[in-house]
Every structure is written in structure tokens, then in C-alpha cells.
Amino acid sequence: MSTEADPAPDVRVRRRAGTAPLLAVGVLLAVVVAVGLVALTGGISYAVAGLTDPGAVTTYGITVVRVAADVSAAVCIGSLLLAAFLVPPQKSGTLDVDGYAGLRTAGFAAWAWFVFALASVFFTAADGAGRPVTEVLRPEVFVNFVGAIEQPKAWLITAFIALLLALGCRLVLSWGWTATLFFVSVGALIPVAVTGHSASGGSHDMATNSLLYHLVGAAVWVGGLIALLAHARRRGSHLTLAATRFSKVALVSWIVMALSGVVNALVRVTPGQLLSTDYGLLVLAKVVALVVLGVFGHQQRQRSVRGLQDGAGGGQLVRLAAVEVLIMLVTIGLATALSRTPPPAEIAAQPSTTELLLGWNLQGEPTVWRLIADWRFDLIYGTAAIVLAALYLAGVRRLRRRGDAWPVGRTIAWLAGCLLLLIATSSGIGRYAPAMFSIHMVNHMLLSMGAPVLFVLGGPVTLALRALPTAGRNAPPGPREWLLAFVHSPVARVLTNPIVALALFVGSFYGLYYSGLFDAALDHHWAHLAMNAHFLLAGYVFYWPVIGIDPAPRKLPPLGKLGLVFASMPFHAFFGVTLMNMQTVIGESFYRSLDLPWVDNLLLDQRTGGGIAWASGELPVLLVMIALLLQWARADDREAKRRDRREEATGEQDLAAYNAMLKQLADQGRPRD
Template structure:
């Protein structure tokens, strides 16, 4: 993934120069300055979105200030805040979509450097990231003024602004987003390789997270469902809207591989629409009673957004089929440009509705104060965690529960594809993978996941499942090998596809660094000490996004540790058998010390949070913590047993495969190796008899 210097990049990357003859698009010179076509495409939609957001917010926000008796920050702040938010969000979605286009919708050159079209999309992403940065930076004083009820001009004093940013979560979140957007904008000016473009794409998606976890969905009751559904909604909207803008801009500059980019984006758009529709319904049900759908401002805005999504579905499902057919069959981008421009306009109007919806309080939320348990964990716990409740008191986790079901479905689909073409796949690997996904589902969506935020002992039990049991079962399922066998190769001269992207990631420097024995050991075991004994866990307990991040860390750290130890897939850093056993036992020693340290500790980890939660059946916090330490210590033996069994089985199968290869070679060459060996022994015997005679 190394970047190339600007001097080494071919001169044809300049977006001002005429391009070469396209490979699957219409022939002819491309228009100059393609960034102007993007601006011309976006300006009407951005203006419409800003007007909608400002007009609706001026009414709903005024009602909020009047109802709660809060000081009004003034018309300029009330109108300027939604306009700044529209600018920031449009910049974000265009940046994300352009990076998606440059990394995955058009192929790079064979050297790994971006092609002309990829570089043009990267430049668009850079300018969009700069707009995202400006809009986010502008939002910080507007949000501070809105919360303080003072004009925004008073927020421009550094001392006042810093104090309010530190106190207001949304202002703090937009400050973090501002920094990420600036890093992405600078990165788009520096990189030229496909690998680093993919990294910037991931970073741009990460820049959307701080705002999601700090809005009104992250507070109040059921904030876990509201926040998780909003994650899907925002990611889907960003990829769909931004990807369409990039595709239409690509068609306007008559770029290469237009048919390929259109087919790939159509699949992305379908997945994004499904994610947006389902997550939007869930988020609305959490915040809006059905009876308030027609009688409240929030409900009417939800209905307007539903209408916009249905219109977008009509564009995507019926109209774009004509555009795709016109591009694929005739190589003409005219239909795509016409329909795409109208669809972008509707999408940006939907962005304006979303901004207004985010500024409108749900019915019944004004002055509503959730009880202690709903405020801290988002839902009620109806009694002590009995075995029945841990197994059957489910609350589906939209992030990890959905991930478990999707991973299981994709794996089964890959196995079915292999069997249909006559290839075999070991049943044991399938059983291991399905067991791993079921364990992930149980740890996050059953009673274990439900009680985990409220009790340290249950949290530690879920931690052990996510960091030890689930990764072991997943690596034994050999998902990379299955994917490489099930996905069709792109071919020597064809553009790279999912199979080539997967290979590039497996052999990337990131994978090599993560699977280094010392790095994997520190991530797997060192994070236990760093999380629980540094005070970080105390800070993370009250934040839903921190629970999501902890679960992700447990899974990733466990997977990169067990992959080179017992993984069936080839590791970027293969280890000899003794090194595998040594690494495993070193990890278990440190893990055992961690469990003992928890059991012997005299201070309660997360004491402030647990005392504020005050569960009636947890009267001894230190005893509950010691129980969690005992679970951690006791479960440390299980991975050793599984790893030793897996290594013995793998060695036995390796010997059997070696023996079979030797037998096949002997059958093919008439046992030439054995004949030559016997001849050598006979010659040595004659040489030995000669001196004796």
C-alpha cells in the first residue's frame, strides 16, 4: 500500500488533459475540468436541501425554545445551524462516495497506482473533504450558541468556545469530525496508490461515527437500538448518495469502465436502500408512537422522508435499469446522466429533510427524563441474571447480531456454490464457522448481551466468549480459503474484483503487522490490562459507542491472535509448530495473571457507574468483580485445550497429505525415488566389500 511520489505518477492523471480512448465507454475526448461538472450537479440540490432544512427548523426549533422556556439564540443561529449542517453532510457524503468510486468501482492500473478516473474521483474527494472540514468547523460555534442560547458571534471568543465544546457532546463530536475531515482532505492530496485510497475510504467512514453516537438517538430510552439503526442509516445514505454523485460525474466526463462502475454501483445502491429502509423504520419506531405519525411535526417529517425513499426506490429499481442497459448495450451515458441528475436532486432534498428531522424533537421528548436504568443502559432489566434469563431474555443487537447472521449466510452461500460445481468442502469447517457465528449472536443478543452493560461478571463472561471462543471457531472455519475458492477470479486482463481485493488485504502491510507474534500477543493480552486497570473501562461504561468499540476490539484481537496459531487459512506470517505452542502458552500465562489480579483487587472497577445504576440484586460490587475475575481465570484453560487438539489434528492431516503426495508421485514415476535409493545402498555395499576383499 505504499504511496508514490507525484513525479513518478504518469502525466495522463491530469484532469485537464484529454484522456485516452475509453475501454468500455463512448469514444471521444473527455470534458475539461470534471470538478466543475460535480459542482454544477450539486449546487441545485444543496440549495434545495439548505432551504428545506432552514425553513422547517425555523418553525420546529422555535417551538422547542418556547416550550422549554430556553433563551432563543437568534434567527441567524437558528437558520445558520441547519445550513452549515447541510454543507457538512453533503461534503461528507460526496467525499465518502468519491473514495468508494476511486477504490472499488473503477479499476486501478496494473502497477497499483490509480487510473485516470480513479485519480479524478480522488481529487473530487479531496475537495469534498475540505468542504466537509469547513462545514464541521462552522457547526461547532453554531451548536455551542444554540445550546447556550446566545448569538453565535459571542461563541467566537476562544475561551468561551473551548468551555462549551468541552461541556456539549455534539460540539465535541463535530470537533472530532472536523479533525478527521482535515486528515482525509490532506491524505487525498498526498496518495496515489489504490491501497492508500482504500485506507482513506475507511477513515472517511470513521469520520461519520462521532456525530452518530452523540445525537438525540444516543440519549434517552432504547438508545442502543436508536444509535445502531442510525449507524446503518447514515452509512447507507453516504454510500448511496455519494456513490451516485461520483458515478454521474464519471459519466459526465465520459470516463473509462462506465459499464463496470454502473453494474457495481447498482448492487451497492440496492444494499444501501435496504439498509436505509429497515434502519429508518426501526429508528422511527423507537422514537415515534404510531399514533403520533400524522399529528406531530416529527411524524410528518418521517412521512415525508418515507415518501422520498420510495421515490428513490422507484428511480433505482425501474428507471436505472434503462440507464444500465443503455450503458452496457450501447455505451451511451445520456440516460444515466438524465436520471442520475434527478435522483441526486431528490437525494439531496432528503438530506435537507434529515437535517430538519435531527433538529426536531420526537413527540413526548420535551421535558421527558428517563429513569436511571434507561438513562444508563437504555432499557430495563427485570430481575437477577438466572440461567433462564441469560439464555432466553433476548435483545437483538443490530450491529453484532446482524453481523453474525450475515456472516453465517455468506459462508453457507459459498459452500453451496462450491458443491454446485462439484467441489468438496470439509464439513468440520462449516460446523466451526456456524458455531462461531452462533456464539457471537449469543454473546451480544441473548441475556448475556442484555445484562453485560449492567454487571461486571456478565460482561466478563461475554468478553471471554468474544475474545476466545468466537475467534477460535471462526479461524477454524477457514473463511479466506472458502472465499478465494468460491469467488470467480477476474482474469489476467480483466479489472480486479472482490477476490483480488481480498488477496490484496491478506498480503497487505496491515495484515503482516497485525499477525506479527509480538503485536498479536500485545493486542490480545495487553489490552486486558490496559482496558481494566488504567481507568479506561470506567470512562467507557456510560457510552454506548464504547461498548461497540470494545466488542469490536475483542473480536479483532482474538482473530489476529489465533489466525497464525491454529488458523487453516494461510497466514501472512507462518509460524513453526513450536512457536505456535509457545505463543499460546505465553498468552495463557498473562491471561491467568489477569484473572488472579481481578480476584485479588480491593478496588471496584467502574464503581461510580455501577453505584449509580444500583441494581438491587448486586449488593456486593467487589464480589461481582471477583466472580468476573474467576470466570476469566477459569476460561483461560479452554483455549489451550482447543488449540492443542487443533494443532494435533492439523499435524496428523499434514502427515497424511504428505504421504498421499508421496504415493501419487510413486505411482506416476514407477517408484523412481525408492529404486534410486536402493541402487545407492547397493553401490555403497559394493564399495564396502571391495576394501575387505
């Protein structure tokens, strides 16, 4: 990470009474609420889990460090959000005074996040093993417990990422790196979410996916409001802009939290258990708090923004935000207590082996009808498909409302890509893909070679650049400028490098299946999410410079595009052939543990998957060739039209000048008398 040449902005001249005292009071309230509710409800039932009680220090200590870790994470994420997107940088790309102040706050919060995440490693190991935390502090015991339990390893990864964030906040000053740190900080929430309480038992796919949405929405909402409050107390500039932008972000975050919270609760508790169990009562309390926060916060932020636009000071915003922050932190305490209370459904349920490993049961052999009609909506990728389609149609609608045209073919291609993404992850294909290698390979081909081709033909970046408003010469940069910055960023240039794109696209076939990664990933839901993301992104960055409508950071000549496509074909074909001829089963232990009655020959199923991989490579190549031919033909037509317009504008001037040049050359070569 390199720093800018500009000196670090001096924030001391505008510093006012900070938010630290308010934050300390809020954290104390959250801890009191969490510990009190855990004591009242009994917390985790160790007897149900077959563990001994680790003692009060571990039982309540883990609650305290989790509250502190959650608040630290929210402050870090919210401060980076402020520095990267709520206040504008300088024209040179270096952070302004307000952005630098947010970056420094994020750095301090990241150090706290690191400390409490590291403490959570020990407390979670002790809690999972049913031993006092003092016993886990011994190195030999710690290594054994951390190696056997997933949650401590997740907290260790989070602590490492928090340490990187803390160091990064000290080293960078540019807007681009600050935005990168923000996305890294959001990603740091994932390890704990995908290995926590929701990642086990039946329907753990729904529970984990909804929890991911819930945690990200909560961190952005709570952390963003704390950062906005700190910005107002510092009397920072661009306060109206920051409050307006955050109001929109907060509304989206609240909607995401509300919907994901409902899904997560329904997985663990029935409506009849809301009033009859401790878990249900905590769910109701959290729902009430979120409703109050959503309605109260939105109304007050709108009133504060209107006041700022009318020239009023930020005093009202500070007072109202302070109250909202306190309620939010109490809600974090409620959520922590909820995570420490066993759901009634989990205590009583006895999931089958298939449901325990996959998250759902399979109804029978994957017939054509079941692959088409046996749907299980994927909260991550199914939602992404719907949102991407809606955003694209909104962009097309905006263009047409102002009288601009947008090719229908691009719209059809994009919507077809969204539909293919939805089918690959939420239909029977997505339901059976984790259980059978052959169906997994269908899923892989659709996500890596089908949907990306259609997505790049849709030209989403071009549409966004035309639909989003331009910030203006003296106005702060907005979404359009952020998108342009990403397209021209070093990351985009590296990813679209032909060698890198080819290695990611083709190399992932061999690296995933022949290195043991696939075997290790099969029984982890988060690994399936990561694989799907990799398939989509690797396919997109490969096809983007080849047939993409959008301008790529690296523009390839026509022969280069064709060569890149043909270079991938032998590697893809060889992968399919080697799969069909393998004598060992990839992921054998996982597939045998499922013991599906209709898969009596795992090697035959794997060879079927190899045949699917080999045969499916032909269709995308055909689509790419057709797209390239059409693009070349249209490029020739555009060049011919440009020549015609130039000739019409200049008349016979070019021809006359050319004839005059020939005459002059002839006269010079003619012998003189």
C-alpha cells in the same frame, strides 16, 4: 503514506462540464427545504430542554452548516468509493485516470467537509448551550462549552479526520491507500452519529445503532451516485462496469436505509403520532422520498446499464442521475430538518435511571433463565452474526452446486461462532453485561476467546477465495482480488506478527481495565460497541496464525504456534488473579449510579468477574490444543499420501536410483587391483 513512482494521471484531456453547478443547485434546494421546515415546525424546542433561544443566526445557521457538511461528506465518501472499487486501477496498483479524478474530487470535498465540520463545532456548542454563536467564538467560552457538551467534541473529531482525508487525497496514488482512505471516510461519520440526538434518552442503543446504518447507507448511496454522475460527465472509461457495480451497492444501501430508518422512527414516534405531530409528518415525508428514490433510481439505473451494455452513450445515465441527485439532496434537507425537530416521545417520556444510562430497563436479578431468555437484539452485532452466517452458507452452496466439497466441520465451526456472537450480544448476557462487571466479563470472554476460535476454524477466507469468481487476466479486479490484496497487505502482516498479536490479545486486558479506559467508557454506548469490536478482532488476529484454516500472511512453525498459545496463558491467569485480589472497584461511580438492588457488593461482583476471567482461559486453550493436534495429524496424513502418490507415479525409480548411488559409493571405496 507513500506515493507510487508512476506520474499522476492527467485528467484534463477528458474533462467535461462538471457536476459543480448541479451540486450547488442541489445544496441550495436542500438548505431551503431544511430551513423552511425548521421555521415551519419551530425546530428544537429550547424551552423543553430548559435553554434560552440562541437566536435566528444560531438556529438556522446550524441547519445550513449541517446540510453542507452532510453533502461534503457524501461527495468525499462516494468519490473514494468510485476511485477504489467502481473503476479498476492500473496493473501496477496505481490509480488509473478515472480513479485519480475521483481521488482529487474526494480531496476537494474533504476540505469542504473539514470547514463545515469545524463550523459545526461552534454552532453545535452555541445550540447546546442556548447562547448566540458570536458569544461562543470567544476562546474562554468556547473551551467551557466544548468541554461540557459531547456533540461539539464529536464534530471536532470529525473535522480532524476530514483534514487527514484531505491531506491523504493529495499524497497517495496507490489503490491500497485509496481503499484505506475510503474506510477512514466512512468511519468519520461515527463520532457525530453516536453522540447526537439518538444517543440520549430511552432505547438510545436501538436509535444509535440504526442511525449508524442509516448514515453509512445514505452517504454511500448519495455520494456514490454523485461520483458516478461526475464520472459519466467526464466521459470516463469503464462506465458500464462502474454503473453495474454501483447499481448493486445502491440497492443494498437503500435496503439498509429503509430498514434502519423504520427502526429509528419507531423508537422515537408511535404510529398514531405520524399524522398528528410535526416529527411524524417529517418522517412520512422522508419515507415517501426514499420510496420514490429507491424504486425510480433502481429502475432507471437498470435501464441505463442495459443501454450502456448495448453500446449506447452515457447521456441517458447523466440525465437520470442528475434528477435523482437533486431528489436525494432535497431528502438530505428533510433529514436535517428532522434532526432539528424534537420527537414527541422524547418530550413526554421520563425514562428511569437504568433506561437513561443503559437504554433499557432490567427486569430483575440475572438468573440463569433471564440470561438465556431475556433477549434484546443488538442491531450491530446481532445483524452481523446473521449476515455472516448467511454469506458463509451462500458460499458453501455455490461450491456444492458446481460439485466442489467443503468440510462440514468448518461449516459447523463458523455457524457456532455466529451463534456465540449472537448470544454474547443479544441474549440476557448482552442485556446485563453493561450493568454488572461479572456478566461483562462473561461477554468479554465469549467475544475474545470463544467466537474467534470458532471463526478461524471456519476458514472464511479460503471459502471466499474458492467461491468468488476470478477476474481473469485482462479483466478488472473484483472482490476476490480485493480480498487477496488485503490478506497480503502490510496491515495484515503487522497484525499477524506474533508479538503484535500477543500484545493486542493479552495487553488489552490490562490496558482496558487498569488504565481508567473502562471507567470512562461505561456510560457511552459507542464505547461498548468499540470494546466488542476490539475483543473480536484481537482474538481473531491472535488465533488466525495459530489454528486458522486460512493462509496467514505470516506462517508459524508448529512449535511457534504452540509457544504463542502457552505464552498467553500466564498473562491471562495473572489478570484474573489480580482482579480477584483488587480492593478497589473498577467503574464504581457508574455501577453505583445504576443502584441495582441485587448488586449490594460491587467488590464481590468484580471478584466474581475475575474468577470468570481466570477459569475461562482453560477452555479455549483446550480447544486450541485439540485443533492443533488434529491439524498436525492431517498434515502428516497428507504428506504420507503425497509420498505414496509420488512412489506410484515413479514406480521403483527412486529406490533403484538410491541403490545405484550406494553401489557407486561402494565401488569408489573398494581398493583397486
